[in-house]
Amino acid sequence: MKALWRARELSTVAILVVEVLFFTWYLWPEAGRSHPFFNFGNFLLIFKYSSIYGIAAIGAAIVIISGGIDLAPGAIIALTTVVTGYLFVEAGWPLWAGAGVGLVVGALAGLLASFLIVRVKLPPFIATLGVMGIWRGTAFIITEARFYDLSSKLPPNWSIAGLSVDWLGPIVMIVLAAVFQRLMTGYQWGRSICAVGGNETAALFSGVPVNWIKTSAYVLSGVLAAVSGVVLAVVQGQGKADLASGYELDIIASAVVGGASLVGGRGSVAGAVLGALIFGVLRNALPQIPGATFYDRLIVGVVVIGIVVMDQVLTRRSAAN
């Protein structure tokens, strides 16, 4: 099983490499011009924007592997930008304190979802759909359609420890992916997440604290979405209630493209980050092809279906062997 997972992550890496090679070839510049896609600055851009989805996709993957689904990350991202923005811009708190409260809000959001799922026994889809509305609505109530301009209070060309703020998202994403990949594969908690998602009843009879495991998955998903929100607020300089609208579907798609099975029990957080990068490359490269900006919805849809179908074929073949 472990070998299959590893193979699945490798296939995600292979898709990403093929994608990069394709766009490098397709966007090859005329003689004398620098390459518009294959250059360091552009790769940083891809990481910078993918990190908003990728950080939240780590949490989404954990929830999906545990057999659930979380539709709230987009709303939690928006609420976190609003809370951080309000405390930093309006209340005059230091940025770190505003961001800290934003993360607590994310944890509370996850806790509410897990309460509805574990205690009230609502289906995860319904519970997180409701929670999504509650947090998006809360963000609108706080802002009353205005937005918090964090960029007005942050120094221009801001850097952290000598690194441009553009690096914040990519570094946070990579560190979190490494930490959670280790937790998922090398610790009892990660194995329990897979066990609960694979067969909840069997996990219960094996002594796995199912409710606690599910609660931890949703709380982490909330916190990771909030981390994504803090990154968005700092890098984009805005706290706004409609930010990240519809991102929940891209976040779930990143996890699924990265190998998370929607029936639970299988997947990888590193794969989810790779999935976010696959979409990030598409979002970056397609606008560089003249006229392709109008086709990107269609192309992204085809890519999701193509990768998931390929995954299923590979899984069936492995099972047959």
Next chain:
Amino acid sequence: MKRVWMVLTVVALGAAWACGGGGEKAPEGPKKLRLALIPKGLDIPVFDYARVGAQREAAAQGDVEVIYRGPDKADELGQKQILESFIQQKVDGIAISVLNAEFMTSTIDKAVEAGIPVVTWDSDAPNSKRFAFYGVDDFKSGQEMGKAAAELLNGKGTVAFLTSLGAYNLQRRLDGVKDALKAYPDIKIVETYDLKEDPVRCSELIATGTNRYPNLGAWISVGGWPVFTRNALAPVPPTTKVISFDTNPPAPDLVKAGKAHVLIGQKYFGWGSETVKLLKDAIAGKRPANPIIDSGIDKVTAANVDEYIALWQKMESGK
């Protein structure tokens, strides 16, 4: 199951209390005119200035109450539902910024047939029975942006557009820009980017587009997405000009900083205050001779930005 009902009951009671169901009854006073102000979406910051303008005008008039309600985001069906609910409530007048003219025309007509005067603002439904439209001519505004770009580029260079597909007023502005640029054959349109009303996507597209076209002459944005934050234009080199719609803060600061060069703004507070006046007059039987009331535009450049900031502060404070 019992527990579920308990939770639902608590939520329902809480909601009723929050909505004022359990509050004290408002004291009876002279009957006020109830006017509904409907924006395209509550998530679009500029519409909040319309609310401020309307409520300020209502307070000045004394006998008017403004009810501001719109869909959370630009959702046509949501807006239609809100319009229908105001017809049901038999409000005295409706001012609406129409998301989709064809889709909304029959409902606007239904309101008028029910005896409720309707005025459109910002975005019109020209084939409906609304008695007036207050706002800018989007095509002309687009032409202004095109001309401004041509002047900044001395009639020569490359331009890229930022828009969101599907919105009629944005399309009209884009048509206006293209129309003005026809007079400048040495200006080449290299790309039209669809940012899907997503400000994060806007930043991403500006960064990607700058990477793709490092010698781009000008960005022309038919909406205010690039100037609603200071960060979106950070990757744009000083050689590239930026012409954008919308003049509300922090946009003028970007002009001062040399990141944006020409801004085209609308009469945001007027959307509310002028439509309240128009509705009150219509209820009293007085209608404008010309149903199309061009509010005019504000053009902000480095030459007048300080003046505009002072004016904005005055408008915002209401003094």
